[in-house]
Amino acid sequence: MHGLLRRLFAPRWQHPNAEVRRQALHRLDPDHREQRQALASLAQDPDSDIQLAALLALDDLEGLMAAYPAHQDDTAWQEALCQRLSGQQGQTALGQREALAERIDDTKVLNALVHKGDNLNLRLTALARLTDERDFIEHACHNGVAAVRHQAADRVVSEEGLKQLLKKARRDRQVVRMAKDRLQERRADAEWKEAQQQKRETLLQQLEKHAQATWEPLYGGRLRHLQREWEQLPQSPDPDQEARYHQAVLACRKTLHDHETHEQARQQNNQQREATDQTREQLLEGLEETLEGLRLGNGLTAQDIDSLRAQRQLLGQRWQQLSDEHPPSDSMRQRYTRALKEYEACIEAWQRWQHISADLEQALADADHSAMASLLDQCRWPDSLTMPTLARQAQEALADAHETADTQNDAQSLSAYNNDLDAFAQLLERGAFKSASRLHQRLKPRIDALKGDDARPLKARLKQLGAQLAELRDWRGFVAGPKREQLCDSIEALADDQHMADAALDRHHRQLVKEWKSLGDAAADRELSARFRAASDRIHERLAPWREQLSEERAANLRAREALCEQLETLIAQPAQDADPDVLREIRDKARQQWRHHSPVPREQAEAIGRRFGRVRHQLQSLIDTRAEHIADQKKNLISKVQALHQDERPLAERIEKAKQLQQQWRQLGRAPKGEEQTLWKAFRHECDQLFARRDAHKKEQLAQQQRQLDSLQALIDEMDSWQPQDARDHAKLDAFIEQATHLEPLPLKRRSEGMQRRLSGIIRARRERLNRLEVADTVNAWQQLTPLIEAHLRADQRRLVDEQADTVDAQAVLGETTLTAPFEQAHHQRNQRRQETLPEAHEASLKDQLARLRVHLSLLAMGRVHQQDEPLRLAIQVERLNDGLQKERSRAQEVSEVLADLIALGPMPRSLWDQEVGELDELLTQLARTPPP
Template identity: 55%
Template sequence: MSGLLRRLFAPRWKHPDPDVRRQAVARLAPSRDDQRRALEQLALDPDPGVRQAALVHLEDPEHLLALYRDDDASPELRQQLVALLAGRRGQHDLTTRTALVERIEDPELLNELALQGDNQQLRFAALARLEREEDLIRQACDNGIAAVRHAAAARVESETGLSRLAHEARRDRQVARKARERLNRLKADAASLAAARERREALLEKLEQHASNPWEPLYAGRFRHLMREWTKLEDLPNAQQERRYQEACLRCRKVIGDHEAQEHAREADHRQRESADQIRESLIEALEESLDALHQGDRLTDQDIASLRAQKRLLATRWQALSDQHLADEALRERYDRALVAYESIAQARVRLDERAEAIEQALKDGDDERLKALVEACRWPQGLAPTPLLQRARTRLAADTVREDNDLNARLSRFVEELDDLERLLESGAFKGASRLYQRLRQQAEQLPQAPLQPHQARLKHLAARLAELRDWRGFVAGPKRDQLCIAIEELADDSATAEAELDRRHRQLVKEWKALGDAAANREQSIRFRAASDRIHERLAPWRERQQAERQQNLKARESLCEQLETLLEQPDHAANPDALREIRDRSREQWRRFAPVPREQAESVGRRFGRIRHDLQALIDRRAGEIAEAKRDLIEQTRELLARDMPATKRADQAKALQHRWRELGRAPKGEEQALWREFRSLCDDIFASREAARDDQAQRNRAQLDAMQALIDRLDSWHPTSSREANVLDEAVHEATALEPLPSGRRSEGMRRRWSGIVRARRERLARLSLAEEAERWQTIRPLLNAHLQADDRRLAGGPAEQIPLPQDLSLPSTLRQAHERRNTARQSGPEVTVEERLARLRAHLSLLVGGPVNQRDDPLRLAIQVERLNDNLGQQASRAEELHQILAGLLANGPMPAKLWEREVGEFDRMLASLAELPPP
């Protein structure tokens, strides 16, 4: 009961019956708020009729937009909104409608407003809210306002969208043309980007390949060139390419850094070699000075021989140590050899003298001068060497009668004074040993000289003796504590069992050296015994270690001798085409192995060292010879490069030949160090000039290519914007074709191919338009000759009725081609001969021919005529089809010449002719 009451008393617009609700809509006034809300509810009613009736009364688009939902909006609501916002309904101003359009989000509604809006500004507002490319393409193709179409087309960016726009925008050729242009530019940009990426990838592969190559003179220059090429690329690398580039650069810099480190090491080695040579020279000078001192002295004592032997052993040890590091110079080695020969002669003479010392003493005692002379000669004492006291006594006895100069008092005094000066200089320099020996000799001479002439020099001799004693006391004062310290140190070292053998031997040698350096200063027997006992204990302790050292030295000696044999085998059969770098590597590795095989026995160290030195010298000579040959070959390459630079030839070909020369340069190897850099700088300068000329030629060619392409593009744009209106404008097309032929050949590339395709299409379209214009102009001639044809038809009718054969004159104001004039004459002549049976056949043939030309359907009865016409067209033109305008001209001439024509026949056919000629006379669109 309650539901019935609700239905009875409820408003009619809420009735369950849709028809009742639709009728109730008419009673609702939108001016009242409650009824307007009812209308808004009815606008969302499930029944379409109710919705349509309610929406008719709602004309406020703002309220309708509040009801509009994009997902489930009704078609009626959408149509009402479009009608109100587009201006077809209501009286809303443009500003309000535009503001409402800017709030809409539904693409379908915006598309409708952009297509149906009554104002361009409103359409632009709707277009601005569209985002999907499909909607923009629709507006660019279907919108009725050109500005809106162009604005929508300008927002299409993708290649697919532009392709669709170029094919679907048939309403606006400008939109299609711009879409094609943008599509071509997009493809060209994509191709250019792909090419740039390929160039970057190829350059990156070159850089990575270069990073894996070993160092050579062109390495750093190529690395800098690749870096410059990388920075010149216009596109940006991705993260992976940038990472690969940085890693390759790091590897290249490492190769360059390693080479620089090797160069620094070589320079350090050179400095060490110079330092070693200086040390060797100082050692040789010291030994030579000692040998000279022995020759300049009066007597040779046992202390002098012991000092000389110690100095020689020290020299040999240091010389060997330096030779293990660096080979001696040839001149220094010769000086060293001469000094050793002089030392050996003295040592051997001393040995021979010691062997005969007892016999000489006995001969002196017995007074046997002959035996004494034989013994002295058997000693073979070196010439100029100071004799020993024993030998001096023997010589004095044998040559007592020949020594006159020594008995000469003045000469002896002069010599005494000179030696006093020498003694003073030795004391000033602190040379105690030399001064002591010279003082002893001066005392002996003073005893032998008369006292009277010696009296003026006695005071000076005493003064120098006092200075010598002072120097001896000072040495003793310093040497005494030093000897105590050395004894304590060597005893502590002998008792120290924790010290390694090598360190023990080094410290023991240092202490012995310091002990010997003290000489006889503050010397006493007790300290000597202590020091010698501790030294013997150390010797006993080091005996096993020294045996192991000796065995190791023997192994090292064998290894050095084997190395020398290998190098000698290499030098006996040298390869004349050997690479100096490989020989340098052999030299460096052999030197490293030589240093590793150290130490060697002292007795053989000198001989094997000399052998290795000679081998190194010969190997270096071979390297220098090969490097000199390479330097000469590189000079030839430089001359070839200079001739190539001066030769008149294409820059690209010259650059290719320069690359071949560079390849040969790398294969040759390195010239001598000083010459290599100079030759390389000269060669690289010439190559840089060649490549610079190639780049300049490329730039010039690229500029010419751009100018050629720009000229072709301008010609294409000019011909594309030209739309002929008469067939007489064909010369414009011929001139354009001639210009295009003059611009050929175009540079290879995508742009050139696109230009050729576009040019071919434009030329084909313009030729077709000119042909169509020529056909239309020929068809319009039908109306020009129509009065003349009518006059002929009237004369034909009178002739066929039995009248006289009239001659129709050609009007003065009618200008006809010669073909039509001849047809006019043939028509007059045919009228004189009377009626012909073939007139109807020729007319049917002309009708069928014209139907073929128009392209329309041909009657079934005209099929034989159509086939015959096609065969004649092929035969008459020998395979070269005549133009449609020429065929139409022939048809008009045939119509004018065909007579005499019965009136009924003409009236039956003239309508068809008029229709077909009128279709041909229609001008094509621009």
Template identity: 50%
Template sequence: MSGIFERLFGPRWQHRDPSVRRQAIERLDAGQPRDLQRLEKLASDSDPGVRQAALARLGDPARLLALRANQDSPELRAHLKAVLTGQVGNVPLGERLALLDRIDDPALFAELAMQGDNQELRLSALARLDDEPALIHQACENSIAAVRHAAAERVTSEEGLTQLARQARRDKHVTRLARDRLNRLREDASQAEAQRIERERILEALEQHAQHAWEPLYAGRYRHLKREWERLSDLPTSEQEHRYQEASLRCRKVITDHEAQHQAIETADQQRNDAEAERQALVEALEESVAGLRQGDAITQQDIDSLLAHKRLQANRWQTLSEQHVPSQALSERYTAVLEEHERIRLAWERLEQKTDALREGIEQQDNDHLRHVLDGIDWPSDLPPSPLLRRVKNQLTQRLAETSTPPQAERVSQDLAELEKLLEQGAFKRASRLHQSLRQRFDALPANQRQSIQPTLKRLGAQLAELRDWRGFVAGPKRNQLCSAIEELAEDTTLLDAELDRRHRQLVKDWKNLGDAAAERELSNRFRAASDRIHERLGPWRQARDEERQHNLQAREGLCEQLEALVDNPDPSADPDVLRQIRDRAREQWRRFSPVPRDQAEQVGQRFGHIRHALQTLIDQRAQEIAAAKRALVEEARQLQNDTGTAAQRAEHAKGLQRRWRELGRAPKGEEQALWREFRSLCDNIFAARESERDDRAQRAREHLDAMQALIERIDAWQPTTSQDANVLEQAINEAESFEPLPAGRRSEGMRRRWNGIIRARREQLLRLSLSEEAQRWQQLRPLLDRHLEADAQQLEGHEAMVVEAMPGLDRDMLAAHEQRNAARKAPLPAEQVAEQLGRLRVHLALLAGARVERADEPLRLAIQVERLNESRERELSKAGELHDILCGILATGPVAPSLWSREAGELDNHLSQLARLPSS
């Protein structure tokens, strides 16, 4: 009973029967809140008809969107689309536009853009579409031009633009826009590819350059590649930027290493020059000491001791400098000569000391013969002044009078006065004091008349000498106190290292000796000597260890000399001068590392090393000259290569081989290397410039071919054949396109080829359709002739005499032969079954050519015809127009045909011919 009561007294809009619920919807008022809620509930009913009826009563799109948030039925979607497009209801446009922001349904937006009742609504919906296929569909199919154009503007990909240009046939503006943007996109892609290729070329060149050794134009080449890289407008990839930074870092390291090496060489040269200047001053000091000794009036034991002490000091300094830098040959000869002079003076003084007793005995005994014999044994140098003892001996032997003076002695005194004045101007106190003392002694021996002219000058120079002595004493006094205090402090200082203590001690001793006898005091001298002795005692163990180290360094230097002598005595004919230079430089470094050595053997081993270095440098120069000769031959070969008859690319490859051989040779002499390299590089640059020019010409021709091919494609794409005779135009275009080959590799060329092949296939298909249509149309012109043959066939089959049908004018040779065959067939008719079989075969062949379906019974015949066509295509090229012509000739030649047979076959034949006669769509 509950079900009955529910049906009798329940609400009709909740009835079980969908038809009752649909009827109840008509009575609901959407303006009443309760009825509106019922309608919204019925909008989600299980029955589609109820949902559709309920939605028809709801016209507020906002309510529909709220319902759609809970359930999405096809009816709700369709009704919402109808409301938003303006097909249903009268919702204002502004309200509908505002509701678009609340929708997130690309399919609904596409339908609104396609079916909206207002252009602004369509454009607003289109603006919310992001799917490119949907945009392409809108650009091709939308009925409003502004919407089509707006959709076309938002297609950006190459595939989308290609599809848009192919499908947008109804709007030329969209087609042109798509083609223009596609061409620009391809041009941009081509330029981007060219930029990428250029970056790769620069990167490869930079990476290869980074692997090369330094050469005179290394930095310039690096800066050129850097400018080329920075000139490119596009941004490199992260990988390219990483490769560029690594290659640049390696190039800068090569340049920095070379600059550091060059700076080190300059520093070494400066140190060598400084050492050479100091050695020059040292040799001059030794020569001045000998010259000063010669200018004296007499030589004493103090003079000899001072000369030998000065010689030892300067020899030690010479040895220290020689350990650092080898002296020049001329300076070494001067140094050897002055040492020999010192040694000659020392030996003469030793002989004099050995004969002193004999000389004194001869003087006491007044034995002149004995004195002369002893003097011959002493062999005193004639350019040296005698000692006081020798002077007494010579005076006794020559018996000269003290008051006697000769004019040459006065002249010599005048020369010595001029020399004394120069020494005073130079501040050479010791030499000036010795010379002044000699002049005083000789001045007293001069005659009175000669002394009067010389005496003022001698007094004036004596006053200057006294002033210089006072000044030296004034300066030297505080200096001696300072040196004495310094050496005492040094002796008490226990924090210094032994090497630093020895260096400071030697410097203080040198400064003390440089003061000479100026402001000399016994107490200060004793203090200084005592402090120096304490330092000597303290440095005893260190000096012993230093002597052992010097002995070890001496052995290492001798071993190094032996190795270098073995290398110089047995040189490799193909030795690389750069390797020999490295050996020379490393040997110099090792020589400096094995320092110091014992002083008494330093000069000998230093001279030995100097001779070896000279021989090694001679070997380096010899190999460098051989390399220079080989590089001159390469320069001449490069010059001849410029006039070679081969292509620029071949000459460039040959030039690269020459460059590889250049790098393998090594370096020529320094000045000649740069000159040869500049000439060789200039010749190679000319060869590479010719290759680049040829590449530019080839690229320009390629661009011209691309532009011409693009113009040809556009022209043939716009061209539509009207007759089959237009095939000549297509063949000419194909020949013209072949003349542009080969096109440069790239995406643009590939795209052009694909588009060109598609256009050619389409035009050939059109020409084929045109030829078939023209052939079918020509057959229509032959229908009167066929009708006359059919009438003649009917009369002949009825028993009348066979008639001969007259040919129509304008028949080609095949048709004329078929016409004559038809006339002959009536005179000797074939059986009706055979004629029906021939005509059926022609009908099936025509259906196969037209692409029409055939009856099930004709399937074996169709397969047989296909097999025959396949076999025939292997022997000759088949043409559909030719096949159609042969079929029509066969239809005309087959007979006699009964009217019943023709009426049965004519319909299908006409249908197939009509299908073939249709003109292709443009």
């Protein structure tokens, strides 16, 4: 009711009649704020002409642009947009018009802007948005601005377009000249591309020939040269050439890879052997250093022995693992055995010491010298090993006791020392420096240890003779000393040089040793000799594997050549019936490489093994030729089978699959003789290509069918997009559209198909939503037509509540020809029946709650929200809707119909209660009855 009053007293620009709104629009002033708001509202009017007039009155170019896509087929809209964008009408700034022109996709509007724009930049902006070459030709020939003509002519690139431009462009010589120059450039480019294509073809043939060749030292360089030539060509290859190029390069790289794999395996084996020897050397040096530390330490302890045992266990485990990988050399094995012997001697001495240590400690405490001597003799401690602290203390105690006893015998030894000094003097007179030096080293500590006045003459004479020995040493070292130091420095530098080859190292070492021996005893002392010897030993140890390798290498090479000949002889004696000649050729080539690799061999066996290998190689080549001829016959048979497939009656897919199987058999057969392989391959490939050409034609037919299918679906989508349901009964038309789309399925698996399906789903969803809203509006309109019936029920309810008179309302008498739908008719009968029933005490409160519940339900359906005070009812209603949705599916129109039927059936209804709620119910129903815009 209230909605009707509002429509009666609304402004004229809100009138339901479009003509009235149009007349009212012309009287609105956009400079007035309220009237400008009215114009803004009319800019959203469903009537196209009113919407356009409002936008033009507002001079809203942005809004005109936003609404144009929905009216782009309307010439009035198109003309208005062109005039506003080109600056012929309106007050829009140039910068804004240029920004809007960059967003336009409509070709007609863009062409109009290029022709009629009031600014060069605006015309060029519109021209940049065009994509059709026919538009460029039109503007290049007929546009009134030279800059636009030249810019359009510059974007004509196709040969046909340039010819048309040259024919039509008569008014602008520069455009004609640009077209001529561009055509000449295209012809020159075509000739240049042809030359580059021919050059690429030549390179491809060379590369494919190179891919079929066997490996040689210059194989990789030749491949790199051909690749460089290919990459330097500026013209891009076509897909077929690119595929052939990559296939040939892959074949060449496979040949290189096979060779490199073999070399890498050999190098890796050598590196692994060197790493194993180095690890073994480090482990052995660690044990030797530990043993050396035990010899030079202050006192042996249990911790030293435990550490030695742990290191020995680790060495044993790692030595066995490394020996399983690569056996050690003889010198390394000897060092290992020597170190183990020293370890065993050390452990045995320590075990003996453990048995006597407690007794020796007791004897040392009791000062029992005889027991100490006996226990030390029983221990038999090695002289080269550091003694434990307790044993050294016992030995020092015994030495002190012996020193006391030796003092008594000094007198007897003076005469013997005099004789030794006489012999020392004689050695000095003869110049025997080494013998004199050894005797002086033995006598000096003993004579210096003598005490008493009787020993003074001996000490004085020893001192005099020692001075003569030093003079002799100086005289000998005057010449030989610097030379020896130089030789020591040279040999130490040679030992430290880790980069010199073994052969050169051995040669320099021999020369230095020879020069050292030539010096004899001159200027030789322990330090220099030790230095020279230590450096020489390091070199010997370093060269030991090399020397062994020199002798073993020739024997190993001979054994390897003999084994190679035996393998080839075994292969030739028992050849496989289906031996692949390619494999045999690979065996032949690898045999040649191995033969060259295993060199040199002992001279006395070289000639005999060479004759043996030549004979075997000749027999292998004969076997290869025989197998290649057999494969040629098999390949000819395959060509005949492919030719027979052309006349076969089976489906094309089966014949293609059979051709692929024959191709697989071709690849598995190997190569025919060198001159015949290419001829057979060309014939076989030609026959297969003819079959594949039929397959490609079939695929093109399928693609064309799929394209037609997509085009049909696109046309259906466009038709559905342009169709807008105007009545709720248009469900049948939507179902017909969906059935047509179903007949076009299945779609090909393409990105376009996915996009079209998504668009189709969106359109169907939108149309169903619109139909649902139209159905809701029809339901509400049907309910609004029942206003007299509702009033009759209210009057009857009022009489029932006042005087207990239960009247029955006759719907046919009240409505006349208006018919009731099934839900509303049932609700009408329920209303009459409830009026006959006895009213409960809280009848009005119950009605109030039920009416509020129905109002909240309608509010949810109309606006999707309720007032804050109605929030508990909203939650309860939503729970009921969810439960009902699980049992059965209801549309929005059905739900609205059920709520309105419940509203009719609600009674007896007091007039006051109805008047409280009817206003809001009317607003909600007005919103539900509003028809969605098309």
